Amino acid sequence: MAKTVINDIDFSRYNIKAKVKYRHKTKKGLTREIVEEISSLKSEPDWMREFRLKSLEIYNSKPMPAWGVDLSELNIDDIVAYISPDAEKAKTWDDVPKDIKETFDRLGIPEAEKEYLAGVGAQFDSEVIYHNIKEQLGKQGVIFEDFDSALKKYPDIIREYFMKCVPPTDHKFAALHGAIWSGGSFVYVPKGVKVETPLQAYFRMNAPGTGQFEHTLIIVDEGAEAHYIEGCSAPQYSVSNLHAGCVELYVKKGAKLRYSTIENWSKNTYNLNTKRALVDEGASMIWVSGSFGSKKTMLYPASILRGEGASSEFTSITFAGKGQHLDTGSKMIHLAPNTSSKVVSKSLSKDGGITNFRGLLKVGPMATGVKTTVQCEGLMLDDISRSDTLPIIEVQNDCVDMGYEAKVGKISDDKIFYLMSRGLSEDEAKAMIVKGFVEPISGSLPLEYAVELNRLINIEMEGSIG
Numbered sequence: 001m002a003k004t005v006i007n008d009i010d011f012s013r014y015n016i017k018a019k020v021k022y023r024h025k026t027k028k029g030l031t032r033e034i035v036e037e038i039s040s041l042k043s044e045p046d047w048m049r050e051f052r053l054k055s056l057e058i059y060n061s062k063p064m065p066a067w068g069v070d071l072s073e074l075n076i077d078d079i080v081a082y083i084s085p086d087a088e089k090a091k092t093w094d095d096v097p098k099d100i101k102e103t104f105d106r107l108g109i110p111e112a113e114k115e116y117l118a119g120v121g122a123q124f125d126s127e128v129i130y131h132n133i134k135e136q137l138g139k140q141g142v143i144f145e146d147f148d149s150a151l152k153k154y155p156d157i158i159r160e161y162f163m164k165c166v167p168p169t170d171h172k173f174a175a176l177h178g179a180i181w182s183g184g185s186f187v188y189v190p191k192g193v194k195v196e197t198p199l200q201a202y203f204r205m206n207a208p209g210t211g212q213f214e215h216t217l218i219i220v221d222e223g224a225e226a227h228y229i230e231g232c233s234a235p236q237y238s239v240s241n242l243h244a245g246c247v248e249l250y251v252k253k254g255a256k257l258r259y260s261t262i263e264n265w266s267k268n269t270y271n272l273n274t275k276r277a278l279v280d281e282g283a284s285m286i287w288v289s290g291s292f293g294s295k296k297t298m299l300y301p302a303s304i305l306r307g308e309g310a311s312s313e314f315t316s317i318t319f320a321g322k323g324q325h326l327d328t329g330s331k332m333i334h335l336a337p338n339t340s341s342k343v344v345s346k347s348l349s350k351d352g353g354i355t356n357f358r359g360l361l362k363v364g365p366m367a368t369g370v371k372t373t374v375q376c377e378g379l380m381l382d383d384i385s386r387s388d389t390l391p392i393i394e395v396q397n398d399c400v401d402m403g404y405e406a407k408v409g410k411i412s413d414d415k416i417f418y419l420m421s422r423g424l425s426e427d428e429a430k431a432m433i434v435k436g437f438v439e440p441i442s443g444s445l446p447l448e449y450a451v452e453l454n455r456l457i458n459i460e461m462e463g464s465i466g
Contacts, residue, residue: 021086029077055168055178062172069296081180121201126182143188150186165248184214189224198227208237220255227258249277265293281307289316302331305339317441320353329358334367345376349385368399378408
């Protein structure tokens with residue numbers, strides 16, 4: 001019986017290399033002078049400049065991670081930490097420079113804003129070039145700003161929350177982020193306000209050999225609700241790019257936040273992102289995550305359930321092809337009674353690609369009455385790919401209801417043969433198996449993003465079975 005062969009995802013839509021003039025670009029590498037240069041360009045307050053410099057000290061004091069993906073080829077001295085496009089931030093797409101707008105047009109962002117989004121932020125390399133929110137939401141007190149503007153307009157709020165959820169001491173790349181962060185979004189939803197349609201941020205890395213370090217801070221106040229969608233992409237270059245963003249989410253008492261991500265970095269990108277939510281009493285945090293591109297990824301969104309009755313769900317799909325190693329997963333930290341969590345994680349690997357599910361489930365001594373389930377499943381599409389599950393479970397009391405299930409296997413040529421015997425072509429049979437495998441994820445996304453997910457899993461199938 002011949003082996004099933006499945007081709008790469010078609011990334012051509014995202015491999016747009018715009019010729020753009022840049023206003024400012026730092027030298028390669030990471031030095032005190034470069035950190036001060038970035039802070040000076042942004043006319044930041046002293047406390048932020050000092051925060052950056054302290055983060056640099058922490059970065060220099062910490063070793064590279066000795067676990068996860070191999071980072072030995074990542075050389076920070078070859079990365080440009082800051083590069084700003086020659087454009088002012090605009091509130092209408094007509095005011096965005098034509099060459100930049102064309103990139104976002106081809107990615108479908110302006111059209112999506114018109115049709116079903118409550119607001120959009122668009123970042124090009126190190127700076128946000130477009131940010132807008134629907135007028136009605138502004139009247140309700142919802143704030144959706146680029147992070148640099150938020151630092152100027154709401155300095156007390158930013159200082160109270162900035163990198164308190166993910167401190168620079170957390171790990172080496174959190175410290176790197178604290179030193180050279182640039183761009184990103186700030187969202188505040190007032191008490192009781194429910195934002196019915198999603199807010200979206202799109203991060204585009206255009207220049208070769210650069211880093212993108214956007215900061216996202218979202219505060220959903222008591223009883224409020226919001227859905228935030230994040231998209232990321234970059235064209236393919238022969239040199240490495242680095243993405244080390246940071247997402248800090250505060251979900252207050254009785255609030256609900258849904259955070260959906262489709263990350264599609266090019267295969268020259270190291271994606272070392274950190275995302276974390278603090279979830280208060282009776283609040284709900286929902287993560288939906290799709291990880292596709294990048295050369296190496298380490299990404300483990302975390303929910304810290306610190307209020308009684310808080311809950312969190314994490315649903316993810318990861319795809320790794322030739323030359324890719326995607327180490328993804330989630331952390332659920334139960335610190336309060338009667339909290340609950342659910343993790344459903346799926347991965348696909350082919351052509352020697354490696355996927356890891358790395359999960360942490362921790363239940364503290366005071367967190368009685370916890371209910372939690374973890375399901376992770378890996379599907380390898382050939383004999384040379386790899387998929388591992390690496391769970392860590394720590395339970396510190398006896399009153400916990402917990403379930404854990406992990407399953408790894410190969411795509412079954414017997415199933416394909418069976419489906420073909422029922423009248424399907426070979427391609428139709430393979431598509432049915434793969435799409436059925438990812439259905440729990442696509443079913444969690446808004447319709448438009450489910451279409452996008454299916455586009456990314458538009459695997460061209462060929463080969464024979466006999």
